[in-house]
Amino acid sequence: MKIGDLAEKSGLSADTLRYYEKIGLIPRPLRDSGGRRVYDRTILRWIDFLDRLKSTGMGIRDRLRYAELRSQGAASLSERRVMLEGHRDKVAGDISRLTEMLDVLDDKIDLYKRMEAGETVDPAFENCARTEHGAPSSKDRPANVESPSERT
Amino acid sequence: MKIGDLAEKSGLSADTLRYYEKIGLIPRPLRDSGGRRVYDRTILRWIDFLDRLKSTGMGIRDRLRYAELRSQGAASLSERRVMLEGHRDKVAGDISRLTEMLDVLDDKIDLYKRMEAGETVDPAFENCARTEHGAPSSKDRPANVESPSERT
DNA sequence: CTACCGGTTGGAGCGCACTCCAGGTCAAGA
DNA sequence: TCTTGACCTGGAGTGCGCTCCAACCGGTAG
Known part of the structure; x- marks a missing residue:
């Protein structure tokens, strides 16, 4: 070849x-x-x-x-096994992160669909899905701000 | 802040x-x-x-x-939804790839453990686990080779 | 008053993982 | 024989995603 x-x-x-x-x-x-x-x-x-x-x-x-x-051949078998075990754990972690994200995305897609359909949805839940519940609380407001206008 | x-x-x-x-x-x-x-x-x-x-x-x-x-605000909602749907599919694909890899790694770790324990295992299965079964066939041998010595 | 700390800017540098290129060799087909 | 095309080498260039740096500024504590 x-x-x-x-x-x-x-x-x-x-x-x-x-x-x-x-x-x-x-x-x-x-x-x-x-x-x-x-x-x-x-x-x-x-x-x-x-x-x-x-x-x-x-x-x-x-x-x-x-x-x-x-x-290096057979002599390195156990060291290779240890590496693979480490990678295995990393992969398992990645899977759970991705699975979580799948839920987040599904929620968000759903939210957007409802908003597109004209449904009144509290936009405070944007970017919150399953990760941080609830709208931003009013305590802990930013202090020391010059001009708190222009909200992006 | x-x-x-x-x-x-x-x-x-x-x-x-x-x-x-x-x-x-x-x-x-x-x-x-x-x-x-x-x-x-x-x-x-x-x-x-x-x-x-x-x-x-x-x-x-x-x-x-x-x-x-x-x-751009609400006007871009549906475009954002489309992007999220695309990403959702990508994530779902990644999960299945990773899950497959988890199996491969588990098989391989198992294989290595058995080899470390001194069990006689056909090393032809190295790097084959679940992805390519069977040892390399003898047909389709490399031809045109000058000096088939020095095997790394 | 001075030292210090945490902020500011623009720009350079870095690690990963390729990707491309110039300029050359070689074997086989028309 | 000539041409084509795949291959060779060494080295430069690319895109991502930061990360670090020099040189500066401004508020506060001692």
């Missing part, structure tokens, strides 16, 4: 593949007689996994560290 | 708040007699919502667009 084929199969650009190689995310492939990279198709599984790590929020530092450990 | 107080309450730095103001994410606040920014506490809800948009993957362009629409 040449770099163009791999690019097509992996969804990354040839530039990105060379970049990943340069920084050490993917191992240096063999070369053909003309000096061109020749990839073993097993690299695809690794790239897929890397991609998943990335798309689930693992930064390049950690991916690099993981790649380094991987290249 | 001065910028330092808002920074503390919002979790953003004063620099970031000024930056958000500069690019138009948050409206220009009033100033006191000394030219210092004085914030209405309602800004906190907006900042919180912006933060949620950001932390759930909405880029700065879209947040900017949303902020612009918001500043």
